[in-house]
Amino acid sequence: MTDLMKSIEAHRDDYVEHLVKLVQCDTHDIDHGIGGGLEKNGQEYLRTVFEELGASRIKEDPLTEAVITACREKYHEGNPGHDYKDRYNLYASFPGTGEKSILFDGHVDSMPAGNHDNWLHDPYGGVIEAGKLYGVGACDMKAGLMASIMAVKALQDAGIELPGTVKIASVCDEEGGGNGSLVAAMHGEKADAVVVCEPTDYELIAAHMGWVFFKVETEGIAVHSGLKLKGVNAIDKIIKIIHALEEMEHRWLLTYKHPLLPPPSGNVGVITGGDAGSTVPDYCSIQLCVHYQPGMTYDQVVREFTDAVMLCADGDAWLREHRPKVSVYQTGNPFEMDLAHPFVKVFRDSFREAIGREVPIVGSPAGCDSRTWRNIALCPTLQYGPGRLAQCHAVNEYVEIQQYIDAIKIYASLILNWCK
Structure with missing residues (x-):
């Protein structure tokens, strides 16, 4: 193991250069994937890397509305209505001597850069300064994706034969809600264990919250504000709700406890209603996100949410006759990994061997593709990757070079320990 770590340090400039080239590919989603995405730019580059490393299988898997529809019907997962032109997942396999396998999942898409003038450097320049690599997607999550690929290269560079099959899934449309990994799981991609390479800042994520986005609408009667008592204020009704x-x-706060996660919660993020201060509004709506824990279900959350709205309506003379409208427009299930599973111990041992300390095991209030690989593909799944959450979706996004190199070491150690 010592010789492997020394080899990785000796080749670090090469590994960093591969990441720089991926960051220089503009792969941003348009309108959270609804308007499409430019992932093809990154996938074409990754194909050349996979070919150089001698992958035995390289496969393009186009995203389609039919698969997303089927996934929504079966699992309450998937975000319909996206433009999938030239958007495809890219899979690569590197066979080894043994039968066990491990899959590394990473999304190649990024958020848009926004106003380039707000950046210290060209957001697609891949500039390195003071030990940090700057660029859109550098942290979220091209560093994790490339680290998993470079872990394979690191073993090759050290002259170490793979003890099992290593699979890479470079997926699209994660920033639009995770459609890429959903397509991969629906099409049967899987392994004996999966690592989702999202940034975790030297922590191991073994659980995350689920979410449901709701919209609630109320109607009223519009009149001049001077005749307020003759109207019905739809905003007032929303406030009651x-x-x-x-x-x-x-x-929920009093009912649900989890050792790694916060309690379930709801956040009203958008309120729409009214035309003028002089008019009683006849329409109002709110859009909100409810986060919920493993152990709770989508059906339960929707039922309890709807019941709360309708119970409120039962106590209001107007709403009793003019029922609020409740709809769901995006969902994602929670994720939890059994900490007693052997994969958890192997990961902890590999982390210790690679960088000489223990890895904290935590939960995440934000969801990601871990849920897909655990709940749909039914694979033992953990989330670990280089970078800090604070850098995700941020102006002047960066990843620390040392975190990236350490991730290569951890992934390479994990491949050896898990597959043998």
Whole structure:
């Protein structure tokens, strides 16, 4: 293992250069994937890397609306209505001497750069300064994706034969809700263990929250504000509903506990209603996200949320006759990995061997593709990758070079320990 770590340090400039080239590929999603995405730029580059490393299988897997529809019907997962032109996942396999396998999942898409003038450097320049590599997607999550590929190269560079099959899934449309990994799982991609390479800042994520995005709409009667008593204010009715949902959230706070995750919660992020201060509004809506824990289900959350809204309506003379409208427009299930599973111990041992300390095991309030590989592909799954959450979706996004190199060491150690 010592010789492997020395070899990785000796080749670090080469490994960093591969990441720089991927960051220089503009792969951003357009309107969270609804308007399409430019992932092909990155996938074409990754194909050349896979070919150079001698992958036995390289496969393009186009994203389609039919698969997303089927996934929504079966698993309450998937985000419909996206433009999939020239958007495809790219899979590579590197066979080894043994039968065990491990898959590394990473999304090649990024958020848009926004106003380039706000950046210290060209957001697609791949500039390195003071030990940090700057660029859109450098942290979220091209560093993790490339680190998994470079782990294979690191073993080759050290003259170490793979003890099992290593698979790489470079997926699209994660920033649009995770459609790429959903397509991969629906099409049967899997392995004996999966690592989702999202940034975790030297922590190992073994659970994350699920989420449901709701929209609630109320109607009223519009009149001049001077005749307020003859109208019905739809905003006032929404405020009543918001208070009812706060009571539901408080009840959940007292009911649900998890060793790695916060309690379930709801956040009202958008409120729309009214035309002028002089008019009683006849329409109002809120859009909100409810985060919920493993052990709770999508059906349960939707039922309890809807019941809270309708119970509030039952207590209001107007809403009793003019029922609020509740709809769901995006979902993602929670994720949890059994900490007693052998894969967890192997990861902890590999981390210790690679960088000489213990890895903290934590949960994440934000969801990611881990849920897909655990819940749909039914693979033992953990989330670990280089970078800090604070850098995700940020102006002047960067990843620390040392975190990236350390991830290569950890992944390479994990491949050896898990597959043998």
